[in-house]
Amino acid sequence: MRKHIELALIAFLGLSTIFPVVVAAATANAAAAVSAATLFDYNSSLSREDFAKTVIMEIGQERFFIGGHEASSDKPFVEQGRTMVPLRTVAQAFGAKVDWSAPNKEVTVTLNNLKVDLRVGSKNIQVNGVERELDVAAEAFSGRTYLPLRAIGEALGKSVSYANAYKLIFIADKQAFIKKYADGHRYLALFAWAIEGKGNKVFYGDHNLLVYYKDDGSMVLHDWSGGESPFASYHPYPGTPGSPFHWFTVSDTKYLVFHVDAEVGEDSIYQYRDGTLKLIYSNPIFDIKFTSTAMYILVNGPGVDPWPRVDEHSNLLKVNLQDNTQEYLGVKGYIYGVNEQQTPEGAIAVVRDNWKVADDGVYISGYYYLGTSEEKNTTTGQYKINVTGQSHEKLAP
Known part of the structure; x- marks a missing residue:
């Protein structure tokens, strides 16, 4: 049986509009790359x-x-x-x-019930008989x-x-x-x-990026902030020490991950497989980890409303890599994988926890977000979260 190499691309582009957690898949086939003749070839998200x-x-x-x-x-x-x-x-x-009278250098434009008359060299124009200058x-x-x-x-x-x-x-x-x-x-x-006719051999385009072929056959990714780089090594922060850029290889699947940034933005996950690029996730990501079967996402992060809808579920989302089905894990109202630290200036900084995903559960810190300060203190600790369902076990304070 032929093995497939899959590349999932997680893109952080710092845009303001937040899309639904799951985005309808949009695909483009390499063999069907076309010379762009519409704006919709450049951006499949356009209406x-x-x-x-x-x-x-x-x-x-x-x-x-x-x-x-x-x-x-x-x-x-x-x-x-x-x-x-x-x-x-x-x-x-x-x-x-549009009618043109060469002897008088006059133009008449008729559109439905509208009639416009003007003369080249004149500032006067008539719209339905009413003269304007x-x-x-x-x-x-x-x-x-x-x-x-x-x-x-x-x-x-x-x-x-x-x-x-x-x-x-x-x-x-x-x-x-x-x-x-x-x-x-x-x-x-x-x-x-x-x-300007650039990227005319379009492979895929949406609200975040455009992937296209150059004359030499190489694939290039252009993000709409102006950056451009080879598709296979796209990096939003090239040359930045410690910037979050990782290749993950799990079994026969490769994942190119960029963005594990604590600032709220729009993050998009693309699946590239068998010559097809597909958008499978679009929402802010605080942190992310992969196993051979799923990706585990700490959704959202610091901002005006850093943990929305936490009253309905936790902030830990599991996405199945085979069919992209989703399930929130842990107990609703809890925030996992987030540590608060005081800076030298006295401010509170939110940093990622050193969490891990094992066969028997997710090992991670957490606390009850919706309660009082006392409830937060008493619930803060290390937890083991089951990889299915909405339950956890507190292991230590």
């Missing part, structure tokens, strides 16, 4: 519904995206502090009809009519935004799209990367 009736462009780039799908247009540019956008490209992207005149460039971004938004009744740091232009039917995808920084690197 296609969100991107309906949207245009995303980049200054100086012909490549852009309509509804998340790749297209080509005249390049937008910046002149005298104004972001100038090709009128015909944008109008037609939203289904408008632009900050700058409509301009002809390489035989195309350009308008300032804000003017296009006002004329067509669209929401617009410009992300100067990435030179990205957003035009959308709904303001909600602008707020979600343009006004923050989470997705901007993704959009710029896609428009």
Whole structure:
């Protein structure tokens, strides 16, 4: 029977949004790596519904995206502090009809019940017969009519935004799209990367990372904070002494683990097997250990609400490596594997316990988190937690 080598990748990317504990598996096959033609190839987490009736462009780039799908247009540019956008490209992207009168240098745009009339070289524009004045005149460039971004938004009744740091232009039917995808920084690197045509042999992409093939056939991982490294040796903190980077080999399975950081963030576990990358876990991790059959996760950690839902279960989660089924172990209300130490400055630091997983149980420190100070003191001690069910045995204070 052929043996499989499995690589599980645990990624810490320090993002703010917390996803459900188990994420529906998303897979990509190496043989099916495609030339990316949509934003959804770069990020399988994106909502296609969100991107309906949207245009995303980049200054100086012909490549852009309509509804998340790749297209080509005249390049937008910046002149005298104004972001100038090709009128015909944008109008037609939203289904408008564009008529050009060469003798008069006049443009008429018709979209549903909307009619826009303007003349190249003039600051005047008519919207359904009502005349307005632009900050700058409509301009002809390489035989195309350009308008300032804000003017296009006002004329067509669209929401617009410009992300100067990435030179990205957003035009959308709904303001909600602008707020979600343009006004923050989470997705901007993704959009710029896609428009510039990088990573066009996409293997896998989601809200955290993009894995793709280079021309020499090597696999590269790019995280959306800007880092890039060989996929097989990805490390979020290269060269950092004592940074938590570990290879685990259990039986015929390999695990690449990065992040065992006490700070709250979003941590993601990917399973790489038989040419398929699959997201199997996404939530903050305080610490993690592996056996041949399961991974044991101390969920969450220091923060505003470091141990949420501990009234429903403990903070020790067991995940079966074969089918990804989950079970919280130990007694609800208890926090395991966490030690509090006083710093020289008098502050309280939370550090990891030196815990272990054995065949007969998990050996770890713990205390009752929901009780009084007295209850915390009396329950603090070393515990043996059964590897199934919700019970433990106190071994020592």
